[in-house]
Amino acid sequence: MDHHPTLAEQVKHIDAALLDDLVQRTIDLDNAYRAIAEKAGQLYMKADEAGVEALTELLDKPMRNASDNQQTFSSVVAELRTQALRNR
Numbered sequence: 181m182d183h184h185p186t187l188a189e190q191v192k193h194i195d196a197a198l199l200d201d202l203v204q205r206t207i208d209l210d211n212a213y214r215a216i217a218e219k220a221g222q223l224y225m226k227a228d229e230a231g232v233e234a235l236t237e238l239l240d241k242p243m244r245n246a247s248d249n250q251q252t253f254s255s256v257v258a259e260l261r262t263q264a265l266r267n268r
Contacts, residue, residue: 187256191263199267203260210257213250220246 191199220243227235 187259188263191260192267196264196267199260199264203257203264206253206257206260210250210253213246213253217243217246217250 191202220239224236224239224243227239
């Protein structure tokens with residue numbers, strides 16, 4: 181069985197400034213996906229209220245993907261922040 185290093189294993193030895201930059205860039209992505217998921221949800225609700233089923237069907241998967249991506253980036257932020265605190 182192959183061992184795939186974890187994020188924590190791979191970033192524990194990198195420079196603090198680089199790790200801080202990775203955290204900030206990941207936070208930016210997390211915020212962007214959160215905004216997309218929120219706007220897609222609002223659009224979905226408006227379309228649903230208006231009875232535009234075709235639009236809600238088209239929005240369903242992208243809306244869920246944006247939400248899933250945001251959750252992933254939130255997890256990465258948490259892990260990077262934890263490692264940054266350990267490295268100090």
